[in-house]
Amino acid sequence: MVKKENLTQKQSDVLREIYEFIAANSYSPSVRDIAQVLGFSSPKGAGDHLAVLEKKGYIQKNSSARSIRLTEKSLWYLGVQNPSLEKNVDYLPLLGSIAAGKPIFTEENIQEYVPISAQIMGKTKGQFLLKVKGDSMSGDHIIDGDTLVVKTQNTAENGNIVVALVNNGAVVKRFYKHDDGVIELRSSNPLYEPIVAEDNLMIQGRVIAIYRNIF
Amino acid sequence: MVKKENLTQKQSDVLREIYEFIAANSYSPSVRDIAQVLGFSSPKGAGDHLAVLEKKGYIQKNSSARSIRLTEKSLWYLGVQNPSLEKNVDYLPLLGSIAAGKPIFTEENIQEYVPISAQIMGKTKGQFLLKVKGDSMSGDHIIDGDTLVVKTQNTAENGNIVVALVNNGAVVKRFYKHDDGVIELRSSNPLYEPIVAEDNLMIQGRVIAIYRNIF
DNA sequence: TAAATTGCTATACAAATGTATAGCTAAATA
DNA sequence: TATTTAGCTATACATTTGTATAGCAATTTA
Numbered sequence: 001m002v003k004k005e006n007l008t009q010k011q012s013d014v015l016r017e018i019y020e021f022i023a024a025n026s027y028s029p030s031v032r033d034i035a036q037v038l039g040f041s042s043p044k045g046a047g048d049h050l051a052v053l054e055k056k057g058y059i060q061k062n063s064s065a066r067s068i069r070l071t072e073k074s075l076w077y078l079g080v081q082n083p084s085l086e087k088n089v090d091y092l093p094l095l096g097s098i099a100a101g102k103p104i105f106t107e108e109n110i111q112e113y114v115p116i117s118a119q120i121m122g123k124t125k126g127q128f129l130l131k132v133k134g135d136s137m138s139g140d141h142i143i144d145g146d147t148l149v150v151k152t153q154n155t156a157e158n159g160n161i162v163v164a165l166v167n168n169g170a171v172v173k174r175f176y177k178h179d180d181g182v183i184e185l186r187s188s189n190p191l192y193e194p195i196v197a198e199d200n201l202m203i204q205g206r207v208i209a210i211y212r213n214i215f
Numbered sequence: 216m217v218k219k220e221n222l223t224q225k226q227s228d229v230l231r232e233i234y235e236f237i238a239a240n241s242y243s244p245s246v247r248d249i250a251q252v253l254g255f256s257s258p259k260g261a262g263d264h265l266a267v268l269e270k271k272g273y274i275q276k277n278s279s280a281r282s283i284r285l286t287e288k289s290l291w292y293l294g295v296q297n298p299s300l301e302k303n304v305d306y307l308p309l310l311g312s313i314a315a316g317k318p319i320f321t322e323e324n325i326q327e328y329v330p331i332s333a334q335i336m337g338k339t340k341g342q343f344l345l346k347v348k349g350d351s352m353s354g355d356h357i358i359d360g361d362t363l364v365v366k367t368q369n370t371a372e373n374g375n376i377v378v379a380l381v382n383n384g385a386v387v388k389r390f391y392k393h394d395d396g397v398i399e400l401r402s403s404n405p406l407y408e409p410i411v412a413e414d415n416l417m418i419q420g421r422v423i424a425i426y427r428n429i430f
Numbered sequence: 431t432a433a434a435t436t437g438c439t440a441t442a443c444a445a446a447t448g449t450a451t452a453g454c455t456a457a458a459t460a
Numbered sequence: 461t462a463t464t465t466a467g468c469t470a471t472a473c474a475t476t477t478g479t480a481t482a483g484c485a486a487t488t489t490a
Contacts, residue, residue, distance in 0.1 A: 010437070026284045028242055030477060045438050047479070052436090065280035065446065065477050069241045141356035141427075161429065210427040212356075214376065225467070245447060260468050262449070267466085280447055280476065 006056060007077070014038060014049040015058055018068055019078055028066040094129040094147075127151050128205070130163060130170070137161070137172055139188025142210060148172065149209035154202065161207040166195060172207065221271060222292070229253060229264040230273055233283055234293055243281040309344040309362075342366050343420070345378060345385070352376070352387055354403030357425060363387065364424035369417065376422040381410060387422065 007015065017037050021029040029037075035046040050068070053059045058074040061067050076093055132146040140161060142148070148163070156162045156175040163172055164185060173185035173195065183197035195201075222230065232252050236244040244252075250261040265283070268274045273289040276282050347361040355376060357363070363378070371377045371390040379386055379400055388400035388410065398412035 008436075025282070027279070027282045030280070031479085032477070040438070042439050042441085043478080044440090044480085048437070063446090063478060064242070065245070066282070067240070067242045138356070141353070141358055143356055208429050210425070210429065212425040214423050214425065223466075246449085247447070255468070257469050257471085258448080259450085259470090263467070278448060278475095 007053075007058070011049055011052055011056075012077075014046065015053055015074055016078055018059065019070060019074070022068075022070065028068040030066055094131070127208070130172070132172060136187035136189050136192045137174075139190070140174070142172070142188075142207075143212070145212070147211040148207045149211070150205040151208045152205045154204070156203050156206055163204040163207065165202040165204055170204065171195065175203070222268075222273070226264055226267060226271075227292075229261065230268055230289055231293060233274065234285060234289070237285065243283040245281055309346070342423070345387070347387060351402035351404050351407045352389075354405070355389070357387070357403075357422075358427070360427070362426040363422045364426070365420040366423045367420045369419070371418050371421055378419045378422065380417040380419055385419065386410065390418070 014034060017034055018029060021033060021037075031043045031046050031050065034050075035041075035043050038046060040046055050059065050061065053074075054061055058071055058077065060069045060071060128150050130148045130150055132142055132144060132148060135144055137143075142161070150163050158176050160175045161172065162175045162185075163170055164175075165171075166185075171185065173187060176184045176186060178184065181197075183201060185195040185201075187194065229249060232249055233244060236248060236252075246258045246261050246265065249265075250256075250258050253261060255261055265274065265276065268289075269276055273286060273292065275284045275286060343365050345363045345365055347357055347359055347363060350359055352358075357376075365378050373391050375390045377388060377390045377400075379388060379390075381400075386400065388402060391399045391401060393399065396412075398416060400410040400416075402409065
């Protein structure tokens with residue numbers, strides 16, 4: 001499961017209501033609009049939530065009327081697309097170097113939110129981006145600097161290219177589970193030895209797409 | 216020339232200002248915001264223009280603060296894209312099988328327009344997408360089914376991966392020009408013979424990025 | 431256990447905002 | 461020529477709106 005604990009349930013409700021309002025009206029709700037839908041009798045309740053949401057980076061606003069804007073972070077958090085007219089773009093978090101022992105979707109791990117075409121990508125719920133380091137998967141034509149689109153999942157089928165967390169951090173490998181239960185993570189470059197099952201091996205997701213810039 | 220006579224110059228100015236404001240702020244201007252930029256000393260001047268623009272179908276609004284929305288008609292009129300999307304997404308044509316002897320950017324060639332993240336792609340002017348067929352470039356880790364992002368240009372430097380039009384259609388190859396002027400298009404898979412210069416060889420563009428779906 | 435945070439109610443207020451009234455000039459139209 | 465339309469100025473006003481003050485209860489954190 002992806003960790004989304006950065007917001008409380010109430011804060012999440014408020015954020016979702018803002019999204020719903022903008023999706024329906026194409027302009028931002030007022031503080032009182034939010035309070036009314038959430039059942040608050042005072043604008044202050046909603047106003048306090050807005051302040052928290054802004055501090056945590058989920059919205060932007062200023063002192064003008066109806067000036068709330070959803071950030072890319074909130075679009076990813078809600079698992080929704082940009083509410084403004086076109087329905088083609090999703091936002092995926094680009095993760096930096098993933099350290100072992102910590103949840104993968106922590107604040108420090110997320111470098112930026114990248115808009116991705118839903119049209120060529122399909123549904124992007126629970127996906128993230130990861131930069132490839134090294135040439136251990138060159139046999140699968142995945143090379144250093146490539147950006148991977150990873151679908152979050154904690155199991156895999158034999159032969160899947162997965163992102164896994166082992167002792168020394170995150171690795172990209174082909175997944176194989178033997179009959180005796182031993183898990184093997186194979187590089188597709190023969191120069192690299194396979195990693196054999198360890199207790200603390202955790203599958204983070206499956207690679208479903210690759211992006212590469214050629215300069 | 217497309218007729219754009221449905222609006223007067225002043226009305227057009229007001230409409231453009233609304234667009235500029237939304238593009239800059241991601242929320243609608245107030246009546247007074249518009250009046251100020253246009254140099255009116257009264258909100259009524261701007262308000263009258265808004266009423267006309269709404270009656271003519273260029274905007275929608277209600278009595279709420281900052282509730283102006285641009286219609287598709289106005290986006291077309293101004294020759295712009297949705298201001299909230301324009302920052303992040305460009306549309307690139309995905310070309311089908313390119314036949315020799317015809318211009319590359321014909322209507323029949325364009326299968327669809329794919330929204331592409333400008334953030335990971337950079338400037339996309341004059342670019343197009345092309346599906347790879349065959350494994351002749353597998354040595355460069357470009358394989359069958361990959362989608363190429365191609366920058367339109369009719370020259371290339373040695374070693375560039377280019378899209379070229381030869382007798383039998385479009386090919387993706389590495390470009391080399393010898394001292395004697397002979398042009399050689401090399402596959403990176405040794406199983407394929409190089410193509411040597413022909414009179415009707417035309418460079419269409421250079422490959423600047425690759426996208427691949429893994430199922 | 432003490433302090434901070436969350437999540438509100440109730441009330442108030444100044445500023446922002448949409449809209450109305452009245453009227454003016456210049457240009458276009460009938 | 462008379463009338464309408466476009467394009468404003470000046471002023472006013474009722475809401476809408478963001479925000480502040482004061483306070484309370486429950487929960488979480490230190």
